[in-house]
Amino acid sequence: MLNDFEFGNADILFTDVDDTLTTAGQLLPETYLAICRLAAAGIRVIPVTGGCAGWCDQIIRTWPVTAVIGEGGAFYAERTAPMTVRWHYWDNESSHREDQARILAAVASLKLDFEPKLAGDQAFRTVDVAVDYNQQESLNVQQVAQIHDALKAQGFNVRESSIHINIWQGDFDKSTMAMRVGRDLLGLNPQALRQRSVFIGDAPNDECMFGNFPLSIGVANIRKHLPVMTHQPVAIASQPSGLGFAEMADAWLQQRTASGLSQADTRRA
Incomplete structure (x- = not known):
């Protein structure tokens, strides 16, 4: 349960995609609505996926997200205009x-x-x-x-x-590219990025993110992987996959409402 999880002043969300946002391979309506509600509240949503560049192109063009990190940290894509996407590779x-x-x-x-x-x-x-x-x-x-x-x-x-x-091949992973996005796109140093970010994921390849971001959450289906994981989430949702993501969004938005942040937070990074 996430009732006691303290989101504090976090206003950035890094989220895994497969089996965190998707449920049995599908993006449920309530999950996509949760992404939209978070974005409307001023939370910058940044998917961090092992998914391919083709999938990331669709995500950055059609979802209300600030950027998308793909292929396990190999690149990130940002939308620089309504129909324009810029790609940033780890090397070239x-x-x-x-x-x-x-x-x-x-x-x-x-x-x-x-x-x-x-x-x-x-x-x-x-x-x-x-x-x-x-x-x-x-x-x-x-x-x-x-x-x-x-x-x-x-x-x-x-x-x-x-x-x-x-x-x-290379010295990148989900976490190292997340830190680069924080620096280059959001203008935040590593300490500030960790303080202002939440990460949610579901699998062993998310360990680097769990280890790097103190405000970390697992959806319920992560429990089967915990025995082989050194770095684990601080809290685990009661629901699996996309329903667990929606549960996290509800808890976060309720806390923002209680603290007077129910309207879009327009602070610039």
Whole structure:
């Protein structure tokens, strides 16, 4: 339950997408309404997803969000005008593409007694590689571990979301790109960003965010992952996935109303 969670003066929300905003792969009406209500109250909403660049393009163009971080921290996109999107890569797109080609070759050359399948959205990724283990494919824990360990041994970064095994090359993750967004887009130093931000997520690949942001929340479906997580959320919603997100939004907005912040907070970062 989130009744006792203190949101304080936070006015920025970083949120995971798969199984945090989505419920069984769908964005429920009450979840999207919760995003809209938060944005209308002056809270800057920034999705942080392992999802592909193609998905992020749709999100930044159509949702009431300030920015979107995609492919596990490889880039962020901002809307600079109603129909204009600007992309900011961790390094540069060409070097990321070269790394991606090496990862694809490494995945293709794995010697396993089963065939790993790339995620259905791989064609729309610009930086990382995603192997499907729990979306259209179904791999068991041992098979996921085999892929993880084999690619980790080759020097790649490997992390599991609730649906994909994400593989990338570089010193970025969700948290490091969130800090860059805070600095470059919001004009906040790391301490100020941590004080003014809430993070909500659901899976082990959110650990870097749970570890970096003191105001952290998990939706209820995170409970199954807690035994393998070093960094855990401070509080957990009673509802799973998108309903847990809506529960968090209700609690936050009620606190803002009680503290006199029910109207849009127009402070600039």
